[in-house]
Each structure stands twice: as structure tokens, then as C-alpha cells.
Amino acid sequence: MLKDARYSCQECGVRTPVSSLTWSCPRCGGPWDLDFTASPVPLGALAGRVGSLWRYEEALPLSDPYVSLGEGRTPLVRLTDTVSAKLDYLMPTLSFKDRGAALLVELARRLGPDRVVADSSGNAGTAVAAYCARAGLDCTVYVPEGTSPKKLEQIRAHGARLEVVPGGREATARAARAAAGAPGVFYASHADNPYFLHGTKTYVYELWEDLGGRLPDTLVVPVGNGTLLLGAALATAELLAAGLVERRPPLVAVQAGPVAPLARAFAAGAADAEPVPPAPTLAEGIAVPHPRRARQILRAVRESGGAFRTVADDRIRDAQLDLARRGLFVEPTGAACWAAVMAEPPRGGAVVPLCGAGAKTGLAAAE
Template identity: 75%
Template sequence: MTAYVCPRCHVRAPASALTWRCPHCHGPWDLDFAAAPVSLPSLSSRVNSLWRYAEALPLATEIPHVTLGEGRTPVVPLTERVSAKLDFLMPTSSFKDRGAVMLAELARRLGPRTVIADSSGNAGTAIAAYGARAGLDCAVYVPEGTSPKKLEQIRAHGARVVVVAGDREETARAARAAADAPDVMYASHAYNPHFLHGTKTYVYELWEDLGGRLPDSLVLPVGNGTLLLGAALAVEELYGHGLVESRPALVAVQAEAVSPLAAAFHAGADEPAGPAESRPTLAEGIAISAPPRAAQILRAVRLSGGTFHTVTDDQVRTAQLDLARRGLYVEPTAAVCWAAVRAAPDRPGTTVVPLCGAGTKTGLAGAGTAEGRRA
């Protein structure tokens, strides 16, 4: 296995260790891993999951891997220039499967006594499912008010649910405290860089399906930023290997109610001044007031020539209804990118938005209102 390295302190640790963060600055690890170029012509004969991009993935040397057939989600047009990638069609109905399969494979090799995750629902569901596939003991910490449908799914996979009396940040703190116990692996989608190397397959699939090209911009939801940072990794690898001619702009979207990164970006800051106020929002999946990788996210967006947008709950609700009427039933968080594109329709070139989570996980925003009932 490759090594962990702290991007701030340059401290290193073996990836076989259960140390989940830098012992000096307490920040998240990066992975000292050099992807090899992927041969586009060879892909047609490969396994139909994200493990097909073996040259670009850590942990790909051993076969077989943990898998539920994740990846290879379709891309469908929404307008002449905007398409949607349907990651809600993944095995657990969210894009988090891309990273969870990597963490489960890592845990299978390390053999910890238990695996701990914290989540507002989707990441916990994915860790529970892939943990079950790998035969792991799992506990998932969730904030009070988490969707009952998501809790049901986590429990069905055999994971223990620990409900924390508090918000998303308090839940993360409780999970981190538990993760410091001996022989425990913290399967954190925010802290463990293997997760990012899973989410980067989102862009590798676009590159493959577009015949060796990428769209002009990628509009991506940002809470902890795992999909955006994975996308940035893939873009740099593909560009660095000469497999694409240009880099797409990374356009990040946050909920207006909880938008510390958007505020920092537009203020020209390298990272947020402090945790944002945690206010209720329909986009609960990205309501992260203090993202551990904030500086990395801001840097990635700036280097790509991208920007940040925020969307209101009303815009999210309208976008979710609009997608449903196009045959695409997604949860409110999954509608934020389409909401942002609808609010700024004049962006030049081609764009892809991810539809990250299925509507069956939460239901329709405002379902108890007259508008929701009419939908």
C-alpha cells in the first residue's frame, strides 16, 4: 500500500496504519500515489465497475476487490449544452459508493476490530453496505433528524446506528472521539484520501463516455467537497498524462444557509475564517459548517478557473420538482447543481451536473405543501 502524507506538515504515515489524521496539525491526509495513464481503447474489454480504471486507483493490485458493481452511471441531456450524470443509480442510490468501496477494500486488508463512519445519511449508508459486503463490523454516527429512510437502509445492512443529539459537526466530533480507540478504522469520507481516489472515477467515466474528452465545466455540490476534490484529482491526472487537451472549470455549489466556502472564495480568502453558522436547509447533505479540506477545495476551484454559487431552499425545491418532471427523482441535495445552472443559464460551453442521491431516500421537498401535493 502507498503512504499517507500531510499536505501542510509533510508528515508521513503508512497507509496500513489506522492513524486517521496528521498527528501534528490534525488535518486530513493526502495519499502519496502516482496514477499511471489509462488506455482508452482497452476499456471496452474490462470489468464493468469503477475498478476498470485500475492504473489510476490505489488498492487495485489485488484481485478480487470488494465490489457491488458500482460506477458506469449513464449521462443524459437536460438541455442542448447541459447533461446530468445519474449517480443516484449506484447500488446504495448515491455517489458515495465510489469512495465507500475504496474504504471497504482498505478495511478488508487492514482487518480492524470495527469500522466507524459519520454521515448525514448517504455516506453512512454506503459504508454500511460495502462494510457488509466485505464482512466488516460497522458503526455509523448520524445527527438527530436524519431521514428515517436512510436510517432504515443503514440498519438493514447490519451496521449499528449511533444517533447524536446535535448537528452534523457534533456528529463528526463524536465519531472522531470513538475513532481514537484501539483497533478502530475511521472510514471518513472527509479525512481518508482513499475516498477521493474513488470519487475521481466520476470524471474518468465522463472521459471514457465522451470519447477521450471532458465538458467545458463540471458543476459540483460541495459540503465536505469529496466529489469536487476527486474530480480535481482526475482532471490533473488526465491532463498530466496528455489524455485531455484542456481542464474543465470546477464550479462549486453550496446551500445558501450553510456556505462557508462560497463566502471565503468571494472574499478572496485561502480558507474560511471559522465555522459557519449551522442553519437548517433542504440540502442537508452539504450542510457542513467546517469542512476539513476547505483550503484544498478553494485552491482547486481557483486553479481551474471556476467559481462558487449558492442556492436557496426555494431554488432547490423548484429544481427538484423540475427534475422529477423530466423523469429524474432525486433528493433535495442532489438538485442543488441543477438549481445553480438554472439560476445562471448563460455559462458558455458544455456542462455536466451530478444527480448524486435518489429521491426515495428523503422524499420530495415540501411534500406536505399544496405545491408538493400537486407534484
């Protein structure tokens, strides 16, 4: 069921029905937000519910899913006395992007487009391809050249058409948006479509449930396009508004040192981020030179009382190996938050997400 929700633009106020295939604001070109009122239920009401992210149905803009693959409810394990890791790489396609893809593709299935297109550095494209296969939807995924071969193999295995675009992440997004302009196309953009954010927010709902109705002192999240961070901001605001938590924890946003437009803007006190040149980094999943929701990300971090951290590739490599020696093999992007925490431990208890499996990329090679 499509609940009462409409796309809206924070920048210029345009609103449109969710049934529209318009993927961005027609007036200013900005990404959509969603006018939707979540109604999270108390902790005690969750007992006996389905063991996936759909257990939080009252907080989601869709219900009665068809495309679910059992995503969500990933383990929370202790790394130190004060830091725990949430193992979001234990998802159907081995990354946290399944949270957003589950809602986004469920929406597409209900709207019935001729085909779905997506762009990605790998994990989001894999997730969209898998859920489109589940939904029986024709899917094309655009990826930049240099994307990890294992991720390309995953996308192909799910039956999606693969378009490898010369250049980097921005060139790939432009190619997908051009294809999205054709009639009957649903653009499954994890950066533009707010349904993806309402899927990723379940990461925080699960933490709240696993911690007995409270949130960690600090939430540490990797940021490229900011889908996990903005989902976390949504969830903490909803839980606070419902009286289910007493405070919103600060959001510590982690970027790769070679590609850190948001960290640079935050340090300068800017409201928006200027594009930075593409650069090679082990953390390919967060190497986004010009994030679509930069203004929202910066605002969310500031309003939470949080901060930005950047990590160099050698730190990411060390963190990946350290996690592997603790029994947790994740891709380099998934190790970025642990690298930041090892360099500067937050006060109180913190949680880091391990977002993608190491089988997708292998162990980062030493220089």
C-alpha cells in the same frame, strides 16, 4: 493488492504508511493526502474491461477488489442542448458515495481492524454500512439527529449499529472521532481519508470515457465536505498529466445558501473558510458548517478557473420538481447543481451530477 502509496500531510509534511490506522496527521491534526502516482490508460485500452469503476485500475491505489457491488458506469443523459446529467443516484446504495466507500472499505478489509466507524448526514454512512456488510466488517455509523428516516432505515438494514447524535453535523463528527481513537478501529471518514477521494475521481474518468476522450467545458459539483469536487480535481490533473486531455475544465462548486462557508471564503478571497452556524436546509447532504478540507477545496476551484454558486431552498425545491417531471427523481441535495445551472447557465457544455435518489428523502414539501 495495496499499491505503493503513503499518507502525507500537505500542511506540515508528515508521512506515514497506509497500513497505519492513524486517521489524521498526528502533528497538526489535518486530513491525510495520498502519495500515489496514477497511471491512467488511453481510451482504447478500456474496451472489454469490467463494467464498474474498477475498469480504471491503473489510476486507483488498490486493485483486485473483493467488496465491489458493481458501482460506477452510471448513465449520462441530456437535460438541455448544452447540459447533461450523470445519474449517480443509480448506484447500489442510491448515491455517488458508493464510489468512495468501495475503495475505503476495501482498504479497511485488507487492514483487518476490529471494527469500522463512520460519521455522515446519511448517504456516506449508508454506503460504508453496505460495503462493510459485503466485507464482513463490524460497522458503527454516527448520524446527526434529524437525518432522513429512510437513510436511517438503510443503514440499519445493512446491519450497522446506528448512533444518533444530538446536535448537527459537527457534533456527529466529534463523536465519531472520539470512537476512532480506540485501539483497532478504522475510521472510514469520507472527509479525512484520501482513498475516498480516489474513489470519487472515477466520476470524471467515466465522463472522459463517455465523451470519447474529452471532458465537458464545465464541471458543476455540489460541495459540503468536497469529496466529489476534490476527486474531480484529482482526475482532471491525472488525465492532463498523462496527456489524455488537453485542458482542465473549470469547477463550479455549489453550496446551499443557508450553510455556505466555502462560498463566503471564496468571495472574500480567503485561503481558508471560517465556520458558519448550522442552519436548516433542504440540502442536508452539503450542509457542512466547517469543511475539513476547506483550504484544498478553495485552492482547487481557484486553480481550475472556477467559481462558487449558492442556491436557496426554494430554488432547490423547484429544481427537484423540475427534474422529477423530466423522469429523474432525486433527493433535494442532488437537485442543488441543477438549481444553480437553471439560475445561471454556464458557457459551453456542462455536466451536473444527480447524486442521491429521491426515495431516500421524498419530495421536498412546499412552505
